[in-house]
Amino acid sequence: TVDADGTGTANAAGTATITYSVSNGCGTVRATSVLTVSADPAVGTLSGVATVCEAATTTLTATGSSDAGVWSSSNGAVATVGTTGIVSGVAPGTSSILYTVTNGCGSAVDSVEVTVNPLPSAGTISGSSVVCATATTTLSSTVGGGVWSSSNTSVATIGTNGVMTGIAAGNATISYAHSNSCGTAYTTQVVTVNPLPSAGTISGTAVVCATATTSLSSTVGGGVWSSSNASVATVGTNGVVTGVAAGNATISYAYTNSCGTAYATQVVTVNPLPVAGTISGTAVVCATSTTALSNTATGGVWSSSNESVATVGTNGVVTGVAAGNATISYAYTNSCGTAYATQVVTVNPLPVAGTISGTAVVCATSTTALSNTATGGVWSSSNAAVATVGTDGVVTGVAAGNAIISYTHTNSCGTAYATQVVTV
Numbered sequence: 001t002v003d004a005d006g007t008g009t010a011n012a013a014g015t016a017t018i019t020y021s022v023s024n025g026c027g028t029v030r031a032t033s034v035l036t037v038s039a040d041p042a043v044g045t046l047s048g049v050a051t052v053c054e055a056a057t058t059t060l061t062a063t064g065s066s067d068a069g070v071w072s073s074s075n076g077a078v079a080t081v082g083t084t085g086i087v088s089g090v091a092p093g094t095s096s097i098l099y100t101v102t103n104g105c106g107s108a109v110d111s112v113e114v115t116v117n118p119l120p121s122a123g124t125i126s127g128s129s130v131v132c133a134t135a136t137t138t139l140s141s142t143v144g145g146g147v148w149s150s151s152n153t154s155v156a157t158i159g160t161n162g163v164m165t166g167i168a169a170g171n172a173t174i175s176y177a178h179s180n181s182c183g184t185a186y187t188t189q190v191v192t193v194n195p196l197p198s199a200g201t202i203s204g205t206a207v208v209c210a211t212a213t214t215s216l217s218s219t220v221g222g223g224v225w226s227s228s229n230a231s232v233a234t235v236g237t238n239g240v241v242t243g244v245a246a247g248n249a250t251i252s253y254a255y256t257n258s259c260g261t262a263y264a265t266q267v268v269t270v271n272p273l274p275v276a277g278t279i280s281g282t283a284v285v286c287a288t289s290t291t292a293l294s295n296t297a298t299g300g301v302w303s304s305s306n307e308s309v310a311t312v313g314t315n316g317v318v319t320g321v322a323a324g325n326a327t328i329s330y331a332y333t334n335s336c337g338t339a340y341a342t343q344v345v346t347v348n349p350l351p352v353a354g355t356i357s358g359t360a361v362v363c364a365t366s367t368t369a370l371s372n373t374a375t376g377g378v379w380s381s382s383n384a385a386v387a388t389v390g391t392d393g394v395v396t397g398v399a400a401g402n403a404i405i406s407y408t409h410t411n412s413c414g415t416a417y418a419t420q421v422v423t424v
Contacts, residue, residue, distance in 0.1 A: 013039035041101045042066035043110040050112050052089040053182035054119045060085040062099045069101040079116050089116040122178040122187035129191045131166040132259035138163050146178035169195035199255040199264035208243040209336035210273045215240050223255040246272035276332040276341035284346045285320040286413035292317050300332040310347050323349035353409045353416035361423045362397040369394050377409040387424050397424035
């Protein structure tokens with residue numbers, strides 16, 4: 001429209017012919033001008049997802065705008081926008097994404113509030129990464145709300161609270177996953193499960209004699225041997241057990257690692273050495289006589305070194321056989337061998353009177369010489385009124401009759417006689 005003073009008012013976009021007319025008595029003349037009315041700038045409608053993750057993009061569009069507009073961000077540290085409306089998340093927060101349309105009539109602006117969500121973070125795992133089998137250790141993350149898991153539950157398991165339990169020796173990767181609308185982030189920790197100590201099984205002979213040795217061994221190396229009673233048995237670093245005295249001792253094998261100490265044990269019996277005791281009793285006996293020997297130890301066996309001189313019974317009774325010496329032994333035997341006690345026994349001979357020889361008839365006042373195969377004896381007459389006998393065996397007839405001439409031999413075992421009737 002146009003006023004009488006020529007002021008035109010734009011009502012809508014388009015063109016209008018403005019006419020100026022002058023009239024007088026001679027008629028009317030006109031002057032015209034085509035006036036173009038431009039439209040106000042129009043942004044139209046903005047659409048698209050107004051949420052984006054860090055490092056991701058979302059696309060906004062403008063429909064129904066009067067002219068091509070320009071995209072811009074109110075906070076480029078949070079989000080940027082390209083010329084085509086592609087919004088890139090930079091950091092968590094909010095930013096107004098502006099769309100500005102400009103023409104000859106001015107500028108129009110519309111905006112969308114875009115939220116940039118953070119990427120997930122699983123933080124950093126802390127806590128001991130070494131645990132013993134059957135034991136526990138607690139892991140934690142600098143970020144809460146995540147989920148724990150183990151790559152190998154036969155080696156280690158982990159609870160929702162981060163408590164890890166060692167199952168068996170080996171390695172497992174423990175993961176901590178944290179999720180949000182922008183995805184899931186993981187942090188991991190390799191953990192080592194150390195085995196419990198094992199002392200293995202002891203093998204070897206568990207019986208040994210005093211002063212002897214026996215070797216024990218274990219199926220596991222690197223352990224330490226010890227004895228519960230070194231007065232009964234000792235054990236070396238190589239498992240060699242030495243019997244000290246009769247009795248029982250527990251031999252232990254200790255194996256230690258970072259998870260503690262395990263023990264294997266074996267009761268070892270030390271048997272005593274045989275003891276033959278001491279022989280007592282008279283060690284001198286006459287031929288054909290006996291003497292009783294005894295011993296402080298029981299259960300032994302008696303024997304003689306020379307049974308042609310002396311024999312010995314199971315009860316220790318020694319019988320003299322012939323003059324001489326014999327060693328009487330008492331042997332005591334057990335699982336650790338045989339011990340001997342000995343006693344030299346002297347067998348004295350019985351007295352021997354020998355045999356008288358010589359003429360057994362003599363005249364009164366005359367002599368006859370008798371002799372004997374044995375020496376050291378004593379001559380005597382049963383009737384000195386008939387005949388006498390000298391120390392040399394010479395018989396002297398005294399008066400007619402008979403007399404018994406005796407030859408007597410005496411030793412520690414008694415007296416023996418030889419006789420001869422002599423007729424005068």
